[in-house]
Amino acid sequence: MSNYNDILEHLPYKSSFRFVDNILQLDEDGVTGEYTLREDAFFYEDHFIDNPITPGVIITEIMAQIGLVVLGIYLLKKKNHHSVQAPETFPLFSSTEIAFYKIVLPGEKVTVVSKKEYFRFGKLKCYVEMWNEKNELVAEGTFAGIVNDASDLKSNQW
Amino acid sequence: MDRHSILEELKKVLAPYTKNKELLNSVTEHTNLITDLHINSANLVDIIIDAEAKYNIEIDMDAAEKISTVGSCIDVILEKMNHAS
Numbered sequence: 001m002s003n004y005n006d007i008l009e010h011l012p013y014k015s016s017f018r019f020v021d022n023i024l025q026l027d028e029d030g031v032t033g034e035y036t037l038r039e040d041a042f043f044y045e046d047h048f049i050d051n052p053i054t055p056g057v058i059i060t061e062i063m064a065q066i067g068l069v070v071l072g073i074y075l076l077k078k079k080n081h082h083s084v085q086a087p088e089t090f091p092l093f094s095s096t097e098i099a100f101y102k103i104v105l106p107g108e109k110v111t112v113v114s115k116k117e118y119f120r121f122g123k124l125k126c127y128v129e130m131w132n133e134k135n136e137l138v139a140e141g142t143f144a145g146i147v148n149d150a151s152d153l154k155s156n157q158w
Numbered sequence: 159m160d161r162h163s164i165l166e167e168l169k170k171v172l173a174p175y176t177k178n179k180e181l182l183n184s185v186t187e188h189t190n191l192i193t194d195l196h197i198n199s200a201n202l203v204d205i206i207i208d209a210e211a212k213y214n215i216e217i218d219m220d221a222a223e224k225i226s227t228v229g230s231c232i233d234v235i236l237e238k239m240n241h242a243s
Contacts, residue, residue, distance in 0.1 A: 094200035121222055123203040146200055 010073045011065070012090050016042055019062040026074055030115040030126070033066035039106040054104040059130065059139055064093055067114030067128035072147030075119050091147050094123070098141030102132060109133050114143075122148040159239070161187070164232050171208050175201045187229030213239055 004023035011018060025032040037054055044052035069091045104110060110130050117125040124147050130138040169182050176182055176195050191197045197205070202225065206217050209231070215238035225231050 092200075094198065118207065120207065121203050121219065123200055125204075144200060 007070055007074055007077075010077075011069065013065070017061075019058070019065045020070060023066075023070060024111075026070065028075065028078065028116070030113070031066060031071040031074070032111065032113050033070060034109055034111045035062050035066070036109040037104060037106055041106070044106050052106050054106070054108075056098075056100055059100065059104060059110075060096060060098055060141075062110065063098070063112050063114075063128045063130055063139065063141070064096070064143055064145070066112040067126050068093070068124055068143050068145045069147070071114055071116065071126065072119075072124045072145065075124065076147055091145050093143075093145045096141055096143045098139055098143075100139045102136050102138045104132065104138060110138060117142070119147075122146050159236075161232050161236070164235055165228060167212065168209070168228060168231060168235075171205060171212060172197070175205060185228055187227065187232065189228045190226055191228070191231075192226070209235060215239055215241075 004026040007023060007026065008020060011020060013019075019035050020033055021035050023031065023033045041058075043055055043058060047053065047055045072091055110132055112128060112130050114126045114128045117127060119125075123144060125142065125144040127140075128143050129140045132138050165185070165187065169185055172185070172191070172195065173179065173182060175197050178196070181195055185195075189195060191202060191205070192199060202222075206222055206225070209215075210217055213235055215235065217234060217238060221234045221238065224234055
């Protein structure tokens with residue numbers, strides 16, 4: 001386990017909807033993290049019948065949680081001098097454009113690499129890639145979201 | 159640069175973020191970006207970044223908070239352009 005994983009305590013997800021296991025690298029310009037798809041995850045029974053394949057929305061969610069939310073919380077903590085508390089922080093996904101190249105099966109480990117394009121006025125935009133263990137590109141895309149304190153969101157539109 | 163020519167150029171900046179292109183034809187200084195043009199508030203950040211590049215200016219948080227209508231965008235752009243020169 002890396003020393004970057006303290007940030008995971010600030011993620012506003014739990015159990016079946018937390019898609020981050022380990023952060024390998026994290027700084028102001030980007031993040032690299034990994035997640036292993038659980039063979040007993042709730043979506044495999046239904047997607048597809050007798051043919052479990054990770055849904056594209058879950059691939060997208062994994063990329064967003066590692067590539068946007070982890071990096072966003074890190075940047076917000078840095079900006080606020082580490083004063084961000086988990087319950088007051090939540091991310092809002094604003095847009096994505098994504099292309100998929102490979103399927104991901106139950107039990108596979110994927111690595112997400114995110115590079116920051118900008119973080120301004122609370123909006124974080126990143127170019128995000130997902131790689132599998134064979135070093136094949138699974139998906140890539142541009143992700144954007146609003147990362148802010150709940151208190152900020154209440155007081156202004158940003 | 160006068161307000162009218164900035165307004166014409168701003169329409170080009172707004173175009174990629176305005177779904178209904180016909181709305182752009184009737185843009186005036188009173189047009190509100192969010193309520194009239196239905197621009198997603200997250201995309202306002204991209205519009206500000208595009209405007210910064212186009213006019214070679216820097217728009218800070220205080221200036222960004224003043225932006226609501228097309229006219230207020232022009233105010234901010236003119237203020238920053240004058241400040242830079």
